[in-house]
Amino acid sequence: MAPTSVSPPPLRPPKANTQKYKVALCQLLVSADKEENIARARSRIEAAADAGAMLIVMPEIWCCPYSMDTLPSYAEDIDGGASPSISMLSEVAAARKITIVGGSIPEKASGKVFNTCCVIGTDGQILAKHRKLHLFEIDIPGDIKLNESDTSTGGQEPTVVDTDVGRIGIGICHDIRFPELAMLYRSRGAHLICYPSAFNISTGELLWDLMQKSRAVDNQLFVATCSPARDPNTKSEYMIWGHSSLIGPFGEVLAAARHEEATVMGEVDLSMIQSTRENLPLEMQSRGDLYRLVDVQRQRETASNGARARGSGERRRSGQ
Numbered sequence: 001m002a003p004t005s006v007s008p009p010p011l012r013p014p015k016a017n018t019q020k021y022k023v024a025l026c027q028l029l030v031s032a033d034k035e036e037n038i039a040r041a042r043s044r045i046e047a048a049a050d051a052g053a054m055l056i057v058m059p060e061i062w063c064c065p066y067s068m069d070t071l072p073s074y075a076e077d078i079d080g081g082a083s084p085s086i087s088m089l090s091e092v093a094a095a096r097k098i099t100i101v102g103g104s105i106p107e108k109a110s111g112k113v114f115n116t117c118c119v120i121g122t123d124g125q126i127l128a129k130h131r132k133l134h135l136f137e138i139d140i141p142g143d144i145k146l147n148e149s150d151t152s153t154g155g156q157e158p159t160v161v162d163t164d165v166g167r168i169g170i171g172i173c174h175d176i177r178f179p180e181l182a183m184l185y186r187s188r189g190a191h192l193i194c195y196p197s198a199f200n201i202s203t204g205e206l207l208w209d210l211m212q213k214s215r216a217v218d219n220q221l222f223v224a225t226c227s228p229a230r231d232p233n234t235k236s237e238y239m240i241w242g243h244s245s246l247i248g249p250f251g252e253v254l255a256a257a258r259h260e261e262a263t264v265m266g267e268v269d270l271s272m273i274q275s276t277r278e279n280l281p282l283e284m285q286s287r288g289d290l291y292r293l294v295d296v297q298r299q300r301e302t303a304s305n306g307a308r309a310r311g312s313g314e315r316r317r318s319g320q
């Protein structure tokens with residue numbers, strides 16, 4: 001079958017008919033006390049909404065520590081409606097009429113644990129649920145060792161979601177290392193990719209800025225990341241890097257936190273994407289005759305729609 005090629009990406013306009021909006025990245029300090037984390041998150045989100053943010057991005061694993069040992073004990077049943085973290089996000093989103101990319105929380109479903117990001121719309125409804133696709137496995141002797149797959153299961157679907165501020169692609173932390181995912185999101189018309197993350201100092205110092213800028217610049221779109229704050233008193237060996245940022249389509253740093261708890265705000269201006277793509281038309285310059293992104297999911301959908309259509313045609317012809 002011919003690959004589903006990726007060709008001029010439509011830029012989906014935001015529903016709110018806005019070319020510009022403010023985004024807030026809430027870099028939260030996270031403790032072992034879930035209720036405290038939820039209360040802290042709520043007040044940061046409310047303050048950011050009061051300051052004019054239309055989109056809020058939260059960190060990876062903000063309702064409990066990012067620790068493989070304890071993560072499962074904090075897991076919440078989102079589909080079963082037993083998720084205090086997501087209930088809080090829904091309440092605040094509806095009350096303030098904002099869109100929230102809800103970082104991630106440990107989700108329990110079908111006897112498994114997933115690292116899951118919910119995107120909440122301005123009516124408080126869950127618009128999309130992204131389960132981290134690429135689990136973090138690392139072993140640098142004498143430095144860092146972590147196997148996320150010991151406790152969590154990887155997701156199966158890339159996530160692109162239409163919100164009031166426009167079309168957004170979602171990845172969680174280690175997902176940022178896989179450029180094809182970001183390319184796929186661009187090909188599906190995302191203007192922004194949000195990566196709730198919890199990078200560590202071992203890989204973050206060298207690579208964090210580089211990867212955010214690479215995903216933004218390769219695809220000529222905005223990238224927003226949000227991390228928990230570093231806890232200087234943590235007993236965990238996993239030291240959070242922090243540095244939540246908003247990057248523009250030309251690699252511009254539009255907002256950046258350091259490692260402490262903070263909310264940073266920046267502006268997404270869609271005209272920056274248009275001008276970057278006009279000034280430097282990478283899409284037209286790319287050599288589709290030599291290499292090409294394949295959208296495997298779309299390809300499967302097209303194949304199964306084709307099979308269904310052929311099946312119903314044959315049934316019609318045979319009078320069934």
Ligand SMILES: O=C(O)CCC(=O)C(=O)O
Nearest residue numbers: 136173174198199200203
């Ligand atoms: O890819 C990395 O270096 C860090 C990833 C990470 O911290 C995570 O996926 O939680």
